[in-house]
Each structure stands twice: as C-alpha cells, then as structure tokens.
Ligand code: FES
C-alpha cells in the first residue's frame with residue numbers, strides 16, 4: 001500500500017508528512033517528526049504517556065492513526081512552553097518535585113492542561129479522576145496532585 | 160564514632176543541604192526535551208525485534224531462520240550461537256538474554272531479527288521456524304519444590320542440606336540465619352501465633368520499557384545507548400557476551416524512566432549489539448509492554464510460615480520463619496535478603512529463619528526495591544499485629560517493647576550502630592493519624608520495616624572551570640533526582656552556589672567503574688565520593704592560594720567558598736574565592752580538579768513505620784485506602800522533597816502490591832495478564848495524599864549522616880495495608896493481593912463459621 005500524505009497542524013504550525021495506513025500518530029510524532037516528548041509506555045491506551053491534544057481533547061496518540069490527524073489541530077508537550085517561558089503547570093511540577101524519573105511527565109502535563117482548561121478550580125478529587133488515565137510509578141501522585149492544584153491557583157490569580 | 164562527634168553531626172548547620180532547590184534536569188523533563196532510552200536515533204539505524212518462546216518449558220530442537228533472512232529488508236538474525244561463552248557469574252544472565260537448548264518460560268528470548276523497519280522485523284519473526292519439544296512445566300513455588308515437579312535444570316542439586324542430594328531439583332539452596340534457641344524460647348511464651356502467608360509475583364512497573372541503541376563497527380569498537388540503572392555493569396555484561404574488550408565498548412546511560420531495581424541487568428542490550436555487529440549498522444531495540452511483563456524481571460512469588468511467641472506483657476521470647484521464594488527460571492531469588500530482614504526490627508534472644516531459593520518456569524526475577532524484604536515483613540508484621548491483638552496490647556507499644564536499638568545484635572548477625580527505629584515508632588504513635596477516629600467498615604494497620612542500604616564502588620570527578628562554575632561527573636544514573644542532591648553536597652562542601660554546579664552522568668569511557676544505582680546507594684556512596692572529591696579540590700585550591708601568597712600550604716584554610724590565611728601568623732591576605740583561584744589556574748599549575756575513587760562502606764541501615772486506614776465494602780470485598788502516613792529515618796535528608804517522593808512512591812507501589820498487582824498464569828504456563836489493563840497498578844483516583852514524616856538519626860558512616868531512603872519505604876506497606884484491611888474486614892487475611900473476590904471470600908467464610 002502506498003504511504004498516505006497527511007497535512008495537519010501541530011503546535012500551531014502547518015505540517016505535512018507521509019505515513020503508512022496502519023501507523024499510529026505516536027509513531028509519526030516520534031519517528032517521522034522527531035517530536036519525542038510523547039512517550040510510549042504501553043501502545044494499548046493504558047498508561048497515558050503518549051497523551052497529546054487533538055482538537056482540544058486529550059487522546060492517547062498510540063490509539064490514533066497518523067492518517068486520522070489530517071486537517072486537525074494537534075498540541076504536544078513541545079508546544080506547551082511559550083519560548084523560554086514555562087507554562088505554570090511546568091513550573092509547578094518542577095517546584096513541587098512532581099516528577100522523579102519524568103517519563104510520565106509530558107503526558108500528565110498535557111492531560112492536566114486540558115483538565116484545567118475545562119475546570120479552572122478543580123477539587124483534589126477532580127484532579128485525581130482527571131488524571132486517572134495517566135500512570136506514574138514513581139511519585140505515588142501526591143506531589144503531582146499538589147502541583148496541579150497549585151498551578152490552578154496561579155492561573156486563576158493570573159487572570 | 161564517639162558520642163560527641165555524633166552530636167556534632169546532629170547539630171551541624173547546613174547552608175544548602177536540607178533545602179529544596181530546583182532540580183537541574185527539571186526543565187528538560189517538563190518540556191519533552193529529555194532523551195530517554197527510546198528517544199535516540201542514528202543514521203542508517205535498523206530496528207531489532209526479539210522472538211520469544213510461547214511455551215513455559217520446551218526443548219529447542221532447532222531454529223531455521225532461512226525464510227526470515229530471505230525477506231526483503233531483513234539484515235541479520237541472531238540466536239544463542241552468536242554470543243560468546245561467559246564466566247559462571249554471567250552464565251545465567253546470558254542464558255536469560257538468549258535461550259540455549261531449552262526455553263525456560265513463556266517469553267524467553269530464542270532469536271532476534273534486525274530489519275529496515277519495525278514492520279519488516281515483526282514479519283520476519285513470524286518466518287523463523289523454531290522446533291520445540293514441549294516439556295511439563297511448573298510455576299507455583301511450593302509445587303516446584305515437590306518431589307515429582309518437572310525439573311528445570313538437570314544439574315541443579317540443592318545446596319545447604321545434608322545428606323547431599325543425589326537427585327536434581329528446583330530448590331537451589333537452603334540457608335539458615337539466626338541465634339539462640341527457638342525451641343526453648345517458645346516454651347517460655349504465654350502466647351504463640353503461627354500463620355502461613357503467600358504473596359504473588361509483581362512487576363516493578365516502570366513506565367518506560369527497556370530500550371537501547373547499539374552499534375558495533377567493523378573495527379570491533381562498540382557504542383551503546385540505553386536506559387539502565389548501571390551502565391558500567393551493562394558494559395561489562397555486554398562486552399563479555401560479545402567477546403569484546405571492556406575499553407572497546409562505550410555505554411552511555413540515557414535518562415531513565417523508572418527502574419526500581421528492574422533495570423539492573425541486561426536483556427536486549429547484548430542482542431542489539433550482536434545484531435549490529437552482524438548487520439554492520441546501528442540497531443535499536445525497544446521492548447513492548449507485553450515483553451516487559453513476560454520477559455523482564457518481576458519479583459518472586461512466595462510462600463512463608465511465621466511463628467512468634469511472647470509473654471503476656473509483650474516480650475517476644477522466640478521468633479521463627481520459613482521462607483520459600485521462586486525467582487523464576489534461574490537461581491537467585493532474594494529469599495536470603497528476605498530471611499535476613501524478616502526480624503531485623505526486633506531485639507530477639509531466640510530467632511531463626513530458614514530460606515529456600517526455588518526455580519520455576521517464570522521470567523528470571525530482577526531486583527525490586529528492597530528485594531525480598533517486603534514479603535518477609537508482610538508475614539512477620541502480620542503475625543506481630545495478631546500477637547498484639549491476642550495479648551491486648553497496642554501494636555506500636557508491642558513493637559516498642561521489642562525494638563532493636565544501637566547495640567542490639569541483629570537477627571542476621573552484626574550489631575547495630577546508631578539506628579532510628581524507636582524514633583519512627585514514637586513519631587508514628589504521636590502522629591495525629593494514629594489517634595484519629597475510624598468509621599464503620601474501616602480499619603487501621605501499622606507495620607514496620609527494615610533495609611540494609613548499600614555502599615559499593617564509586618568514582619567521581621569534579622572539574623573547576625575558569626569562570627568558577629563546576630562540572631561534576633558521576634557514574635550512577637539519576638533515577639530520582641540525584642543530580643540535585645549531588646549538586647547540593649558539592650555546593651555545600653565547596654561553599655559556592657548550588658547553581659554553579661553542573662552534574663552530568665558520565666559514560667563508561669570517561670570515568671572509572673561505578674556500581675549500579677541500586678540498594679539505595681546513590682545519595683550515600685556517590686554523595687560520599689562527591690564530598691571527598693570536593694575536599695580533594697579544596698586541598699588543591701588552598702595549595703594554589705598558598706603559592707599565590709607565598710606561604711605554606713597548611714597555613715591556608717577553606718571557608719565559605721574562599722581560601723583564607725589560617726590565622727594572624729599566616730599573614731594578612733584578602734581571601735581568594737574559588738572563582739578567583741580557578742580564573743588564574745592556567746598560570747598557577749594548570750586545571751584544577753577533584754577526584755574520588757572508593758569502595759564506599761558504612762551505609763547506614765534504615766527503618767520505617769507506616770500507618771494506614773482502609774475501608775472494606777462488605778458487599779463487594781473492595782478495599783479502599785483512606786489515609787496513609789509514612790514515618791522513616793533518612794539519616795539526613797539532603798533534598799527533603801525527593802526524600803518525601805521516595806517515601807510516597809515506595810508506599811504506593813506497596814499499596815498496589817497489597818491490593819491489586821499479581822502475575823496470573825494459566826494452566827498452560829503462559830502469563831495471562833501482560834498489560835497495564837489487566838495488571839493494574841495504582842492510579843491517582845485510587846489513592847489519598849501520602850503523608851510523610853522524615854526522622855533524622857544521622858548515619859555516622861557518612862559525613863552528613865545520610866542513609867539510603869529509596870527502598871525501606873516499600874518494606875512496611877504490604878503488611879500495613881493487610882493489617883488495616885484485616886481489621887476493617889474483621890478477618891485475618893494472609894494471601895496477597897487482597898483482591899475483592901479474595902476479601903469477600905474471607906468475609907463470607909467467617910460469616911459461615913459464625914453461623915455454624
Ligand atoms: S503508550 Fe499510549 S497509552 Fe500507553
């Protein structure tokens with residue numbers, strides 16, 4: 001089968017690529033476009049390490065085909081900071097030591113960003129349920145939840 | 160160490176140690192820039208994939224790869240015949256990397272392919288024809304010990320028993336630890352509790368699968384990039400398996416996405432190098448999650464019996480345990496460590512533990528955080544809990560009455576130095592959590608735990624730059640923020656700002672040998688080496704200042720980041736800062752560096768006590784953790800946030816182990832749940848906040864008093880959770896995991912007993 005040509009928008013920029021019909025968006029991002037911030041922890045939709053935003057919704061990019069991205073808007077961890085200025089979530093993650101190994105971090109940040117966009121003042125429980133699709137094996141989630149709640153505070157104050 | 164120097168350690172005022180600076184690799188890790196194992200590529204790179212046995216136990220009659228090799232895009236196939244013979248120390252590791260005459264478990268590697276793409280490699284795997292003779296298998300530890308169990312290794316004769324056995328078996332050895340006379344001790348007891356316990360095998364569950372990129376050129380020089388806890392070990396193992404000189408293989412450690420002990424060995428790394436050598440191109444191999452579960456190290460599954468006797472007033476008179484751990488298809492389960500740690504919390508006159516190391520048709524176990532200790536603690540602390548109930552004593556009071564202290568002869572031999580066990584118990588008893596009210600169907604559990612902590616070979620190099628900044632090269636991968644704590648210790652010692660220190664993980668050709676990041680040794684050993692390297696640099700800095708001032712070297716002291724004359728007699732000179740001395744280094748004798756090469760000793764043992772509240776739904780048997788508090792001795796917390804993180808992470812891994820996680824094998828000997836969907840690790844919504852209390856009883860073996868912190872935190876939770884759930888359910892639970900059906904069965908069983 002001939003590769004498919006896809007034109008899409010990634011982190012605000014128009015991007016075109018070729019991909020196979022059965023190739024996942026995660027593989028396209030990582031192997032074809034060099035965007036290795038999204039990680040593959042399972043390839044079955046169970047860990048959330050590959051989370052990206054597709055038209056405003058968090059998806060597991062391991063469950064999306066590269067071809068499906070045509071004409072849509074994708075945001076990845078690489079687009080979260082504004083140049084040298086980190087997003088408040090990124091800052092709070094570092095400040096609260098909400099990462100140990102850091103491999104889950106890109107996926108969790110992406111999921112948290114969408115969570116806060118929907119619900120700017122989540123309760124602890126809402127954060128916990130909002131991030132239940134993202135596995136972290138290192139931290140026990142405590143500092144992650146605190147960092148997200150603190151970032152929500154900062155972002156509300158900033159508005 | 161004298162009492163006064165111990166006090167000095169307790170009272171020492173630090174400037175940077177004990178604060179919470181931002182980690183130097185933080186920005187890379189929140190922006191996606193950090194490069195982990197699978198994030199590296201090389202020009203001309205091929206993709207390697209591994210063919211794995213679908214059988215739990217089978218003789219390999221032959222492997223025909225001709226069809227695979229004929230497929231367009233396939234560049235190389237390797238089998239065990241492509242690896243060199245290795246010494247006895249690596250023989251099992253090598254046989255685990257690639258099966259020889261037998262496949263010993265479902266998932267055991269039998270061949271590997273390198274091809275131009277993952278899709279072609281996957282197709283090629285299906286074209287490799289392996290002829291298997293299926294053999295009977297065994298996966299359960301007690302079944303594997305049976306006289307009629309299928310034997311994995313025809314040359315395995317149990318050691319440590321008399322008379323010497325004349326038949327091969329799956330029992331590797333029997334070891335015994337302890338002192339005193341337990342039979343006599345039990346005679347003095349008013350109350351004796353004895354129980355049988357089992358735990359399921361669990362996986363470390365790091366989110367990053369094993370990944371590497373290997374390249375061997377026609378000149379025999381190799382390079383390897385991989386996620387590992389110990390790249391020097393990886394180099395040694397790979398070089399041996401490929402028949403290379405150590406100096407011909409340079410291994411670089413990537414960022415590592417979790418390890419917890421599971422990345423302390425090799426699996427795919429020698430395979431990538433062998434494929435690359437054959438294909439003449441770089442080869443990348445990344446495990447799938449299914450491969451991680453089927454073929455990388457889970458921990459042991461266990462069967463244990465524990466018996467403890469005490470007088471009415473709570474003094475333990477005797478304690479005895481029999482531990483059986485299967486460690487997968489090869490010798491080396493952590494049962495001895497389990498046996499040594501089982502009763503280490505207590506001051507016992509009569510104690511005996513017996514350990515059986517057993518093989519079974521499962522993947523070779525790999526270390527998992529305090530290997531062996533959580534299971535042993537689960538059994539021992541469960542019996543302690545029951546004993547406290549029987550004699551009507553508060554469970555912390557019972558532990559305090561029998562707690563090990565400085566000078567206690569440990570159950571595994573040596574006498575303890577200064578330790579903080581009593582301090583953790585007292586802090587737990589006084590914590591608000593311990594006296595908080597409980598609701599219906601809720602129960603509280605406490606448990607304690609112990610871990611040795613390791614030292615080991617370590618080598619550090621510290622280079623001062625002309626602008627006063629410092630490059631610190633260490634050889635232990637950063638598995639949880641150690642760059643920050645190393646930077647803090649170097650800054651503290653040199654008396655300069657934390658952000659002037661830049662810490663890197665050096666590759667195997669740039670630094671001398673370093674043991675693996677394991678055994679909670681990094682902050683202790685690499686920290687010790689960092690401090691000594693800084694002191695070495697300070698001596699040289701003082702020498703340069705002395706030269707500058709024209710006074711003797713011993714007339715110069717180092718204070719607050721400056722060389723100063725030692726006193727009025729030494730002369731009157733303006734202090735020279737590190738930056739000033741470094742700036743003129745070219746004229747005063749060349750570059751300035753500090754080094755340290757040591758085999759670190761004196762790692763301080765550590766103890767923890769955990770408190771858990773759980774609620775059990777009597778209709779479904781589901782247990783929910785409501786509140787959790789970790790109290791642990793850190794010796795000295797260099798970066799308290801990362802110490803807390805270790806406490807919390809260990810506790811939550813323990814909660815998963817206690818409640819959900821389990822390797823499930825079918826009758827066919829195949830793993831039934833090799834995915835995160837069916838092997839369920841805790842998610843954020845399963846948990847409450849994890850409170851932490853850092854106790855600091857300094858370790859006299861470290862200049863700042865550091866003890867390891869990464870492992871002790873997973874020792875108590877299995878028992879603490881089981882004690883809480885047992886209290887909530889009203890019935891003693893002795894089999895892990897405490898899955899809803901199992902808890903429900905126990906509740907129903909008790910109800911039936913009550914009716915009868
Ligand atoms: S890699 Fe996509 S969910 Fe795990």
Ligand code: FES
Nearest residue numbers: 100104136137138
């Ligand atoms: S920080 Fe390691 S998995 Fe989350």
